[in-house]
Amino acid sequence: MQLRTFVCFAPVVVALSSCSSLQGFGQKKEQGLGQVDELLARVEQVQVESLLCKDSAHAAYGVLQSIVGPDFDGDAIGAHATLEKSIEASEEQSKKLADSIVPLENSANAVFERWTADLEQFGNTKLRQQSQARMEETRARCDAVLRAVRAADVAYEAFNADLKDHALFLEHDFNASSVASIAGAVDGLQFQATELDRRLDACAAAAKSYVAASALRGEVAPEAQPEPVAQAPKPAAKSNTLRKKPATVAKAEPAPQPEAPAPEHEPAPQPTPDDQQQH
Numbered sequence: 001m002q003l004r005t006f007v008c009f010a011p012v013v014v015a016l017s018s019c020s021s022l023q024g025f026g027q028k029k030e031q032g033l034g035q036v037d038e039l040l041a042r043v044e045q046v047q048v049e050s051l052l053c054k055d056s057a058h059a060a061y062g063v064l065q066s067i068v069g070p071d072f073d074g075d076a077i078g079a080h081a082t083l084e085k086s087i088e089a090s091e092e093q094s095k096k097l098a099d100s101i102v103p104l105e106n107s108a109n110a111v112f113e114r115w116t117a118d119l120e121q122f123g124n125t126k127l128r129q130q131s132q133a134r135m136e137e138t139r140a141r142c143d144a145v146l147r148a149v150r151a152a153d154v155a156y157e158a159f160n161a162d163l164k165d166h167a168l169f170l171e172h173d174f175n176a177s178s179v180a181s182i183a184g185a186v187d188g189l190q191f192q193a194t195e196l197d198r199r200l201d202a203c204a205a206a207a208k209s210y211v212a213a214s215a216l217r218g219e220v221a222p223e224a225q226p227e228p229v230a231q232a233p234k235p236a237a238k239s240n241t242l243r244k245k246p247a248t249v250a251k252a253e254p255a256p257q258p259e260a261p262a263p264e265h266e267p268a269p270q271p272t273p274d275d276q277q278q279h
Contacts (some may be wrong), residue, residue, distance in 0.1 A: 033216065040211060040214060042237070044211055046145060052093055053094060053152070053200055054201075056093040057193065064166055068182065089098055094160055097153055104145070110193070112135065138211075149268055151199050167191075
């Protein structure tokens with residue numbers, strides 16, 4: 001009886017043990033994909049913040065240009081207060097971009113450390129090599145995002161610092177002569193603004209490239225394929241609208257007219273005037 005009891009319950013124990021192992025395996029894989037998804041979210045955040053940084057930088061620089069421009073004719077105190085607020089907003093946005101760097105690094109390290117460790121679990125050599133190649137490609141794209149965001153962060157902080165210096169200058173000396181003295185320096189900020197745009201655009205492009213290549217299946221809509229260009233219908237064979245020339249018909253020669261019959265008696269010759277005189 002005990003033997004039968006053991007035999008009856010042994011498969012149940014084995015089944016429960018197998019379910020527990022499968023559950024642990026599933027949780028491990030879910031955690032792995034969860035890390036991948038978290039990294040994608042970090043990269044997307046960098047893309048969003050870089051675009052917002054570009055807008056904030058343009059807004060602050062535009063206010064500075066307007067208040068030192070030759071056409072300015074308004075409330076100097078109010079204009080300077082607007083400049084300071086726009087610079088503060090730009091600095092806050094710069095801080096958001098800077099704060100996105102460390103979480104991105106930590107998430108990337110977690111993903112690639114686990115990916116590297118899981119390579120040892122492959123039994124199929126070909127699949128292991130393919131996975132390793134994919135990991136290296138993904139790591140390269142992630143490193144490109146990190147380099148781009150660090151470069152943009154440095155340029156943005158420098159740009160905001162120069163804007164703040166100009167606002168500080170005008171805070172104690174905002175008149176026609178002081179504005180004329182810094183007009184050249186304000187124009188010189190255009191080069192910095194252009195360089196900042198370039199770095200922020202590169203950051204957004206790198207992040208977009210990473211997301212497009214590494215997003216979980218089903219999360220990114222496939223790019224719409226261009227509609228095939230409708231081909232113009234081939235022209236129908238031209239029909240000859242010219243009338244065919246009629247076949248040349250030989251003209252019939254007119255039938256000879258019958259000659260008039262000669263009179264039986266020729267008319268007598270008429271007398272000439274000379275003959276009349278002789279008679």
